[in-house]
Amino acid sequence: MPEHALPRAFYARPTLDVLRDLIGTVLVHESRGARTAGRIIEAEAYIGEADPACHAAPGPTRRNAPLYGPPGHAYVYLNYGLHALVNAVTEPEGRPAAILIRALEPVEGLAAMRRRRLRVRGTADGLIDDALCRGPGNLTVALGITLARNRADLVGGRLRIVDDGGSRAGGWRLEWTPRIGIRVGTDARWRCVVAGHPGVSGPRGATGADSPRRPALR
DNA sequence: CGTTCGATGCACT
DNA sequence: GTGCATCGAACGT
Numbered sequence: 001m002p003e004h005a006l007p008r009a010f011y012a013r014p015t016l017d018v019l020r021d022l023i024g025t026v027l028v029h030e031s032r033g034a035r036t037a038g039r040i041i042e043a044e045a046y047i048g049e050a051d052p053a054c055h056a057a058p059g060p061t062r063r064n065a066p067l068y069g070p071p072g073h074a075y076v077y078l079n080y081g082l083h084a085l086v087n088a089v090t091e092p093e094g095r096p097a098a099i100l101i102r103a104l105e106p107v108e109g110l111a112a113m114r115r116r117r118l119r120v121r122g123t124a125d126g127l128i129d130d131a132l133c134r135g136p137g138n139l140t141v142a143l144g145i146t147l148a149r150n151r152a153d154l155v156g157g158r159l160r161i162v163d164d165g166g167s168r169a170g171g172w173r174l175e176w177t178p179r180i181g182i183r184v185g186t187d188a189r190w191r192c193v194v195a196g197h198p199g200v201s202g203p204r205g206a207t208g209a210d211s212p213r214r215p216a217l218r
Numbered sequence: 219c220g221t222t223c224g225a226t227g228c229a230c231t
Numbered sequence: 232g233t234g235c236a237t238c239g240a241a242c243g244t
Contacts, residue, residue: 081226
């Protein structure tokens with residue numbers, strides 16, 4: 001299956017367009033020869049200094065510098081002191097924006113993913129495949145992505161995003177919702193998910209396909 | 219089913 | 232010193 005890295009021009013576009021087109025592509029990480037990969041099934045846009053939830057909201061700082069840099073690079077930062085979250089920088093250089101990758105459908109290196117998840121938190125086992133890369137903090141653990149990958153070039157580096165031709169293969173339907181896990185900027189529907197996909201994060205059944213049905217309670 | 223809460227590190231005021 | 236773009240265990244209902 002031929003795979004090619006998404007070109008720089010792919011990222012140098014309006015962020016919501018990039019977000020839509022990013023769903024279905026594959027995030028690949030090679031670490032110590034071990035290769036893990038997952039198809040992007042959930043992501044969110046953070047766009048410009050006017051977006052209160054974007055890290056660029058306070059203007060340029062040392063931390064958010066990658067957002068102002070060239071598109072097609074990774075912005076990886078630590079949040080809650082625990083989780084490395086990975087973003088893809090978008091828009092032409094100078095326009096701070098990025099896409100937070102929130103969930104993947106595991107594609108390659110499932111054993112390594114499981115090993116890493118178990119090592120990080122000794123919690124056992126009951127981990128089904130769909131949960132390996134569910135959630136932005138979980139997928140970085142599964143793929144072994146750390147802060148060392150901040151500013152990494154996503155166009156053909158060891159951390160990269162590729163199109164393997166499977167992007168629309170599943171006939172997936174995309175659903176746009178407000179972003180989750182934030183306290184401001186919750187009005188914009190800048191979260192894009194594959195509707196009903198079991199690997200998507202957030203409240204289960206929130207994607208409409210199979211809302212949990214509950215008998216009326218007294 | 220739902221909500222609460224602790225762990226944890228770093229950038230920023 | 233404060234505040235997170237989180238996670239999952241532990242509890243309440």
